[in-house]
Amino acid sequence: MDVDMMLNEKLKMIDDAITKKKTIMDCHPEVPLTPTAKMNAYEYPATWFYLHVKKSRDYSNLLYEKYTNCLTEIIQERALPVLLDKHGTELLTEVMRLWSEYEEFASFLSKIFAYLDRYYIHRKGLLSLADSMRYYFCNLVCDKLFSKLQEAMMRLIIQERExxxxxxxxxxxxxxxxxxxxxxxxxxxxxxxxxxxxxxxxxxxxxxxxxxxxxxxxxxxxxxxxxxxxxxxxxxxxxxxxxxxxxxxxxxxxxxxxxxxxxxxxxxxxxxxxxxxxx
CATH class of the missing domain: 1.20.58 (Methane Monooxygenase Hydroxylase; Chain G, domain 1)
Structure with a gap:
């Protein structure tokens, strides 16, 4: 099979697993990922990409970019629209809830892209998968809503103390x-x-x-x-x-x-x- 076709096939396996995970997160009636589906998402693509790195066909940059894009998409699609109209304690409560969901999703992604941590990220001096997860949430959520979050927290502190x-x-x-x-x-x-x-x-x-x-x-x-x-x-x-x-x-x-x-x-x-x- 042509290498480009195999590449698209492996990327589709990853996309299918991510789509299924998002569907489950939305609480739609969806069958959880089976062991075979997890293997298709976690093991086969990672092994294939790793082997092609050895053959000087390095797709690691493509995979790392895909990982970070997944993080930013989940934040922009599911977190920010919910938080923008929230204020006070309601905002803080929603941030905590969405962080928990985001953390679960990022943990799922890290299993798919785990081989990047072992090889590509260390060699390139990039943020690890775990550090990237925290960086993008802080950068896109906390920085964007900093003034509202600060105001909400200060209100709680003032209420508590004075x-x-x-x-x-x-x-x-x-x-x-x-x-x-x-x-x-x-x-x-x-x-x-x-x-x-x-x-x-x-x-x-x-x-x-x-x-x-x-x-x-x-x-x-x-x-x-x-x-x-x-x-x-x-x-x-x-x-x-x-x-x-x-x-x-x-x-x-x-x-x-x-x-x-x-x-x-x-x-x-x-x-x-x-x-x-x-x-």
């Missing part, structure tokens, strides 16, 4: 207003508990936007503690009287137990809130 009290004051004011509105409209204790439960769920949903699990847990603990104080503990006597007058359904008793189980300051619970359980 903005905590402001945030808590806003949370307290918000739930104080809600409590007054619910009391004004004569909510039953049962309905009031359902609304408190709904608010707790909303705070948990908002906390999920934080990329760091530690920050997420801390923010949720503090905000829920403030919310519980405003909605329940501050007016415990008033709501206890309302509860006595109306009684408490089994469903509400369970809900009240869940609310009381949320601990404040490393397990120290407010006795006024716990008192609800004994009413």
């Amino acid at each position: 903005g905590g009290q402001i945030m808590l004051a806003e949370v307290a004011a918000y739930y104080s207003q809600l409590s007054l509105e619910w009391w004004f409209w004569g909510d039953s204790f049962s309905n009031y508990l359902r609304k408190v439960d709904w608010c707790l769920n909303q705070e948990e949903t908002r906390a999920e936007l934080y990329p760091s699990q530690t920050t997420k847990t801390k923010i949720l603990d503090v905000q829920c503690s403030v919310m519980k104080y405003v909605l329940l503990e501050r007016n415990a006597k008033k709501w206890a009287q309302k509860q006595n007058a109306e009684g408490m359904a089994a469903e509400d008793q369970h809900r009240m137990s869940d609310v009381c189980a949320l601990e404040l300051y490393k397990g120290i619970r407010n006795p006024r809130l716990v008192a609800f359980q004994g009413v």
Whole structure:
């Protein structure tokens, strides 16, 4: 077979494997790569190219260029369009998610082009496959979105160091207003508990936007503690009287137990809130 035809055949094997990998990444119903398909992508092309290097038909430059082009394409096609309209913590969360996907894809590519690391890259003094993977992501994503990423990270730092009290004051004011509105409209204790439960769920949903699990847990603990104080503990006597007058359904008793189980300051619970359980 003509060498150029064999070259095109091997390149097509690689292209087919990459296309299949992208399809799997898109969560389309696609059969995973079989051992034979992996061998066609990883072993046969690499062996063929390596043997032709020995025969002075060096296609390594072509393969290295193809590897870097695959990296830039996946970033430009799948990462940048998603990130350009994101801001704040949502941007940081998406960067982390897309980096994880990109890293998986680059790992897949490195198996196909592995022989370049062993021979061509070292001889030419080029970036290794792993270093290229990091370089292109930083160059195309981090550099392009540097100002937005910096702003998002600074907001988190300021919120963590200085903005905590402001945030808590806003949370307290918000739930104080809600409590007054619910009391004004004569909510039953049962309905009031359902609304408190709904608010707790909303705070948990908002906390999920934080990329760091530690920050997420801390923010949720503090905000829920403030919310519980405003909605329940501050007016415990008033709501206890309302509860006595109306009684408490089994469903509400369970809900009240869940609310009381949320601990404040490393397990120290407010006795006024716990008192609800004994009413």
